[in-house]
Amino acid sequence: MIPGPTPVPEKVLEALGRHPIGHRSKDFQDLVEITTKNLQWLHQTKNDVLTITGSGTAAMEAGIISTLSKGDKVICGENGKFGQRWVKVAQEFGLEVIKIDAKWGSPLDPENFKKILEKDYKKEIKAVILTHSETSTGVINDLKTISSHIRNHKKALSIIDCVTSIGACDVPVDEWELDIVASGSQKGYMIPPGLSFVSMSQKAWKASEASNLPKFYLNLKSYKKSLSSNSNPYTPAVNLVFALNEALNMMKDEGLDSIFARHKKHRLAVSEAAKTLNLQLFADENHLSPSVTAIQIKDIDAEQFRKTIKTKYDILLAGGQDHLKGKIFRVGHLGYINDRDVISVIAAIGNTLVELNKISTEQVGEALKIASFHLKVT
Template sequence: MLTPGPTPLPENVRLALSRDMLHHRKDEFKKIMAENQAGLRYLFGTREPVLTLSSSGTGAMVAAVTNLFAPGEKVLVVEGGKFGQRWSDIAQSHGLEVVALPVEWGQAITKEEVENALSRWPDIQGVLVQASETSTGVLHPIKDLAELCQAKDKLLVVDGISAVGISPCPMDKWGIDCLLTGSQKGLMLPPGLAFIALSPKAWERVKAIGPKSFYFNLLKEKARSLQNQTNFTPAINLIVGLKECLEYFKLKGLKNIYKKQKALTEMTRAGVTAIGLEPLVKDDYTLGLTSVLLPPGIDGVKVLKVAAQEYGVVMAGGQDQLKGKIVRIGHMGYVDWSDILAGLYALRQAFVACGGHSGSRDYLEQAMSVYEKVISEPENN
C-alpha cells in the first residue's frame, strides 16, 4: 500500500484496534483521552487543546470554516490542487465570499502573491491553504505565510492532512491560527478521525462568531475535551489505536521521524529519475508523497492497474486534469525503504508493460544509495 492515505498500519496498532469495546463515558476511556491529548499537543507543537472529531479530514476543514468565519465574510483560498479547491467549495457552502488565488498544479504559492492579494482585498478575514497539497505533492511555505498573516492580523487556517506527522509544521512556533489533520496518513490509523487545534486568537474569533454547526461545535468540543471526553459518541476503537501511534511519535522523536520521511522522499525521487521518469514537482516538494509525471501516450490508469494486479503494489493516480497523467507514490506513515524498493520496481515494470521505455539497470541501487546518504547525515542544530 503506497497511497497517500490510507497508509499501512503498524502491528501494535492493529492489535489495539481489535480490543473489546470500551464505554466512552467511563474512566478507562477518559484516561486514554488524557494520554492522547498530551501526545497530540506534542505532535501539533501547541499548548492549546487538540480536539478529536469522528469524521474524515474534510470534517475538520468544515469545522474550521463554520466556526471561524461568519456567512458573508471574505476569505482568501490558495487553489493549487484538488484540495485547495475543496477549501473553496466548503467556504462557498457556508456563504463566504471566496477570493481564489489559483496556482499552477505542481507549483507552490509564494508569500508575495498572498501579500499582494491581502493588500488588494484588505477586508479578507483569513487565508485557507494546504501545508501539503496531496493531489500534486507540493509543499506550500506555511512558515512564511504565518509570519505574513500575523503581521496583517489575518487568520491562517492550514490543512495539514498530509503534513502533520510527516513534515515539520509546529503550530505555536510558526504562529499558525488553525491546524488540522486526519487519521489515515501520517498518524498511521484507518480513516475516521480528524484533529483540529486553534490559537488563542482563533478561539476568541470562535466565541465572537458563535458556532453555526450542531455537530462541529468547537466550543462544546473544547469544553468536553477538558474533561477528557468528546461531545458526541466517538470512534472508540480508533481513539484506542491512536494511543499506540502517539507513543510511537514520542519514542522515535519528531526530528527522527521527519528525517526518515525526508530520506524516503529523496530515495523515491532518485529512483523515479533513474527509471527515466520525472517528478511532477521540481522544487517545493512535500515529504511523504511523490507525484510522477508520465510521458504522452502512457495511460496512468493502466500503469496503476498493472502495478496492483501483477506486482501487488497499490499506488494512486492523478485527479481532475492530472487523471491518467501522473502516478502518486505515497511513502508516509508506517513505510520503510524496502516498501519503496518494491514500489519502484512495480512502477518501472508497469510503465514498460504499458508502452514506456526504461534502460536503467541500477535504479534500485541508485535509490537505496540516496536513502543511505540522507539517513546518515548529521543533524543540523
C-alpha cells in the same frame, strides 16, 4: 503505496481490536488525557488539540464554521484538488472568497498573499485558508513564509489543511503561530480513517465568539468544553482512540526529528529514482511533498499502468484526480512506510517500464542504486 489510507502497524491493529469501553468511563477519560497531551507534542503546541470522529474534511469545515461568519472575506489558496475543495466549502457557507491560485503542480506564491494582506487597510480579511501538502499534485506550499504574512496582518486567522504534513514534516504550530490546523487519522498518524484533529489558538477561540455560521456536530466550542473533563460531546470512535494512543506512542519512541528525516529520505529516493527511469516529476522540484510523489508518464495511460502494477506486483499506487486522471500516478510514502517498501515500488515501476519497452534493465538497476544511496545516507 497511496497517500491514505496508509499502512497500519500490527501493534496499532491489535489495539484497534480491543473490546470497546464506555466513552463516559474513567478509563476512557484517562485515555483522552494521554492522547491529547501526545497530540500537542506532535503538533508542537500548547494549544487545544480537539479530536473529532470524522474525516479531515470535517476538521477543516469545523475550523471554518466555528470561527467565521456569513459574508466574511477570506483568502483561499488553490493549487490542487484540496485547495479547490476549501474554496467550495467557503462559498457554500456564504463567505466572500478571494482566490489565490497556481497551476496544479506549482506552489502557491507567498508574495501574492503578502500583497493582498498588506493592501487590506480596513482589516476586512478574516481568514486565510490553504493546504500545506497538496496531496493531489505532490506539492508542498511554503507555509512558514505565508503564515508570517498572515501574522503581520494581525486580524486574519490562518486555517490550514495539514492532513498530509502533520506527522511527515516539521509543522511547529506555536512557533509559526498557526491558528487552526486540521489533520486526519489515516495519513501520518498510521491508523485507519475515522478521526480528525483540530488545533485551535487563543486567537481562533476569540474569533469563535463572534461566529454566526450554522453548526451543531462540528461546533468546536462543544469539543473544547468536553475536553476540559477529558471527554467528548458525542459518541466517539472508541477503538480508533485505542489505535491513536498506540500510534502516538510509536511516534514518540521514534522522535519527531527521526520521523521527518525518514519521510525526507523516502521522498528523495522515490523522486530521484523516478527521474532515472526517464519519468518526469509533476510537481515543482523545489517544492516536493514529503508524503507523496506525483509522476507524469508519457505515451502510456497512467490508469492502465497502475492496474498492471497492482495485478503483477500487488502494489497499489494512487491515480490522478480530475483532469489529471490517466496522466499521472502518485506514489505515497507517508506514515508506516519503510525502506523495503520504497525499494519494492521502484523495482515494480522500473520492471513494468522494461516490459513496455520504455527503458532498459540497466536503468532499473541504476534507479535502485540511486534510491539505495538516499535511503542509506540521508
